Amino acid sequence: xxxxxxxxxxxxxxxxxxxxxxxxxxxxxxxxxxxxxxxxxxxxxxxxxxxxxxxxxxxxxxxxxxxxxxxxxxxxxxxxxxxxxxxxxxxxxxxxxxxxxxxxxxxxxxxxxxxxxxxxxxxxxxxxxxxxxxxxxxxxxxxxxxxxxxxxxxxxxxxxxxxxxxxxxxxxxxxxxxxxxxxxxxxxxxxxxxxxxxxxxxxxxxxxxxxxxxxxxxxxxxxxxxxxxxxxxxxxxxxxxxxxxxxxxxxxxxxxxxxxxxxxxxxxxxxxxxxxxxxxxxxxxxxxxxxxxxxxxxxxxxxxxxxxxxxxxxxxxxxxxxxxxxxxxxxxxxxxxxxxxxxxxxxxxxxxxxxxxxxxxxxxxxxxxxxxxxxxxxxxx
Amino acid sequence: xxxxxxxxxxxxxxxxxxxxxxxxxxxxxxxxxxxxxxxxxxxxxxxxxxxxxxxxxxxxxxxxxxxxxxxxxxxxxxxxxxxxxxxxxxxxxxxxxxxxxxxxxxxxxxxxxxxxxxxxxxxxxxxxxxxxxxxxxxxxxxxxxxxxxxxxxxxxxxxxxxxxxxxxxxxxxxxxxxxxxxxxxxxxxxxxxxxxxxxxxxxxxxxxxxxxxxxxxxxxxxxxxxxxxxxxxxxxxxxxxxxxxxxxxxxxxxxxxxxxxxxxxxxxxxxxxxxxxxxxxxxxxxxxxxxxxxxxxxxxxxxxxxxxxxxxxxxxxxxxxxxxxxxxxxxxxxx
Numbered sequence: 154x155x156x157x158x159x160x161x162x163x164x165x166x167x168x169x170x171x172x173x174x175x176x177x178x179x180x181x182x183x184x185x186x187x188x189x190x191x192x193x194x195x196x197x198x199x200x201x202x203x204x205x206x207x208x209x210x211x212x213x214x215x216x217x218x219x220x221x222x223x224x225x226x227x228x229x230x231x232x233x234x235x236x237x238x239x240x241x242x243x244x245x246x247x248x249x250x251x252x253x254x255x256x257x258x259x260x261x262x263x264x265x266x267x268x269x270x271x272x273x274x275x276x277x278x279x280x281x282x283x284x285x286x287x288x289x290x291x292x293x294x295x296x297x298x299x300x301x302x303x304x305x306x307x308x309x310x311x312x313x314x315x316x317x318x319x320x321x322x323x324x325x326x327x328x329x330x331x332x333x334x335x336x337x338x339x340x341x342x343x344x345x346x347x348x349x350x351x352x353x354x355x356x357x358x359x360x361x362x363x364x365x366x367x368x369x370x371x372x373x374x375x376x377x378x379x380x381x382x383x384x385x386x387x388x389x390x391x392x393x394x395x396x397x398x399x400x401x402x403x404x405x406x407x408x409x410x411x412x413x414x415x416x417x418x419x420x421x422x423x424x425x426x427x428x429x430x431x432x433x434x435x436x437x438x439x440x441x442x443x444x445x446x447x448x449x450x451x452x453x454x455x456x457x458x459x460x461x462x463x464x465x466x467x468x469x470x471x472x473x474x475x476x477x478x479x480x481x482x483x484x485x486x487x488x489x490x491x492x493x494x495x496x497x498x499x500x501x502x503x504x505x506x507x508x509x510x511x512x513x514x515x516x517x518x519x520x521x522x523x524x525x526x527x528x529x530x531x532x533x534x
Numbered sequence: 535x536x537x538x539x540x541x542x543x544x545x546x547x548x549x550x551x552x553x554x555x556x557x558x559x560x561x562x563x564x565x566x567x568x569x570x571x572x573x574x575x576x577x578x579x580x581x582x583x584x585x586x587x588x589x590x591x592x593x594x595x596x597x598x599x600x601x602x603x604x605x606x607x608x609x610x611x612x613x614x615x616x617x618x619x620x621x622x623x624x625x626x627x628x629x630x631x632x633x634x635x636x637x638x639x640x641x642x643x644x645x646x647x648x649x650x651x652x653x654x655x656x657x658x659x660x661x662x663x664x665x666x667x668x669x670x671x672x673x674x675x676x677x678x679x680x681x682x683x684x685x686x687x688x689x690x691x692x693x694x695x696x697x698x699x700x701x702x703x704x705x706x707x708x709x710x711x712x713x714x715x716x717x718x719x720x721x722x723x724x725x726x727x728x729x730x731x732x733x734x735x736x737x738x739x740x741x742x743x744x745x746x747x748x749x750x751x752x753x754x755x756x757x758x759x760x761x762x763x764x765x766x767x768x769x770x771x772x773x774x775x776x777x778x779x780x781x782x783x784x785x786x787x788x789x790x791x792x793x794x795x796x797x798x799x800x801x802x803x804x805x806x807x808x809x810x811x812x813x814x815x816x817x818x819x820x821x822x823x824x825x826x827x828x829x830x831x832x833x834x835x836x837x838x839x840x841x842x843x844x845x846x847x848x849x850x851x852x853x854x855x856x857x858x859x860x861x862x863x864x865x866x867x868x869x
Binding site: 162163166167169170171173174177178179180181183184187195196197198199200201322323325326329330333334337338339341342344345346349350351354355357358359360361362363364365366367368369370371372373374375376377378379394395398399400402403404406407410434435436439460463464465466467471483486487490497500501503504507508511512514515516519522523526527 | 536537540541543544547548551552555556559563584585587588589591592594595596598599601602603604605606607609610613620659663666667669670673676678679680681682683684685686687688689690692693694695696697698700707708709710711714743746747748751752755775800803804806807810811823826827830837840841843844845847848851854855858859862863
């Protein structure tokens with residue numbers, strides 16, 4: 154290919170990948186930016202305008218005639234339209250028909266001989282030669298532009314008030330043991346399936362592969378009954394952390410066994426044979442040789458299982474319940490969607506807190522994640 | 535406090551597991567010693583330990599798999615033939631109810647829509663992105679960014695997209711991206727997720743957004759595994775880029791495409807969180823998994839109907855399950 158025909162095509166590839174990347178990252182970026190915005194701005198303008206100076210049309214009422222002061226023989230009412238919110242006035246007016254008739258610094262002649270002056274910073278004065286009357290203050294229409302404001306207030310509010318902090322701990326409590334326990338159990342089983350000879354091995358392997366795709370839904374009702382039964386029998390609560398750890402262990406085992414077995418089966422036979430000749434038992438071989446060598450596969454599964462248990466909603470609400478003190482982050486977020494559906498400052502900050510841990514895990518350990526995915530899926534084809 | 539307790543429990547559990555494997559192994563060697571004995575006794579004992587040890591290694595896993603997966607499958611099938619409390623036998627009445635139930639019909643219809651659209655589009659985008667990113671120097675960065683939604687929970691993704699679909703009455707400024715775009719081009723804003731039928735597609739977008747990264751990663755590895763010679767031969771024969779991609783490369787990775795497709799299909803059958811968080815099945819967007827969850831707890835819970843819906847999901851999965859098992863046994867036959 155000569156460069157002249159090649160370059161437009163290369164440009165097209167670059168452009169389309171850029172477009173796809175934008176399409177895929179924009180939703181998350183929107184959430185992150187929104188969660189950092191001032192909540193008043195968030196509610197009235199899109200996050201893509203976050204860096205722009207936002208302008209708003211507003212109306213303020215001057216203090217009533219009671220607050221006038223006499224100065225140099227004139228009567229003056231003063232105040233500030235923006236009330237300390239920051240920003241700049243770009244135009245003002247005194248009637249709703251012409252709300253932007255005057256520029257800042259100009260003087261508007263009101264109908265009754267009063268004169269209104271508004272400065273850029275929002276301070277205004279109404280000056281009159283006679284004592285002013287009336288219990289209601291003059292209405293002033295204005296257009297103000299506000300600079301972008303970013304703040305961590307939303308996070309502070311969410312962590313202190315919305316129960317997110319508590320749920321964060323609950324999620325950790327669920328996810329960490331649910332990740333560690335199945336690894337150990339699966340590693341031994343995988344070793345047996347990969348390197349030990351016994352009748353029924355092929356059938357067991359087929360069963361594990363079959364169980365990989367059993368829908369969780371099949372397990373929910375029988376296990377709920379079982380847990381309730383066990384709870385009633387021993388007089389303990391049916392919905393405990395122990396219960397959910399074991400449930401996640403059970404649901405994660407098929408993938409764990411499958412991944413680890415595939416990996417272990419690929420390890421060189423000679424290492425094990427020479428160890429066996431030296432008199433090592435299966436237990437020794439497993440602990441001293443296989444486990445250290447299988448670290449990449451163990452890491453892959455650990456990442457999967459952690460992401461899955463952290464992000465899980467169904468198992469958590471069925472086996473841990475939706476009680477206030479045991480709600481995990483995903484459950485909390487669903488509740489907030491229902492009760493605070495319009496409060497985007499709360500929702501965006503909460504959502505970001507729930508996704509930040511998986512994102513850190515993802516970016517830090519992506520290599521292992523990809524490797525695990527490939528081991529778990531491509532082999533099937 | 536709670537976390538410390540959890541970690542202590544976890545350590546205790548791990549230690550107990552390790553102790554189990556270690557102690558059983560020790561006991562086995564103690565009962566059937568093979569060292570120190572000579573001749574026939576030693577080899578007999580060795581044979582016995584070798585026969586027993588695999589099962590000691592497998593026991594905890596088999597126990598957990600039986601309790602948490604095998605028993606429930608059987609029990610769910612059994613429960614689906616019973617009434618709401620699971621006590622009295624009602625035969626196929628739950629399935630009869632299902633056929634006549636409008637909401638179930640709606641769920642089946644929606645599930646089939648999901649099954650048609652999500653695996654197809656996720657795989658398609660995954661394939662395109664994999665092929666494109668392999669040609670550019672910043673391809674890995676692009677892949678990472680497109681892969682990222684994979685780490686986000688379905689509920690988190692639902693919040694992210696609900697924000698995009700957010701609706702404000704006509705005339706006021708739209709803070710949802712989709713409506714803002716529509717208004718910019720002169721359209722009228724819509725409350726997207728409340729539009730019957732079409733809202734299904736707006737929910738599917740979320741799952742496609744999440745799953746494309748998965749498809750991309752696997753297909754990208756498969757594309758790289760294609761032997762160079764086949765492509766070089768095609769270039770020499772004068773094939774253009776499209777022909778190389780669709781006639782040379784894609785046919786060589788059909789197996790992987792099928793794996794990706796079926797994996798996403800299974801995920802789609804179980805999709806629950808997205809629907810629960812976005813609409814909870816309102817506005818005709820119900821799906822099987824959410825309907826099942828609904829019946830589990832609705833009015834104190836109807837375990838019979840819930841289990842029968844679970845059985846339907848299971849039946850839909852079975853063909854893929856059989857296909858997977860056949861592939862796996864074919865592959866490990868040589869080992």
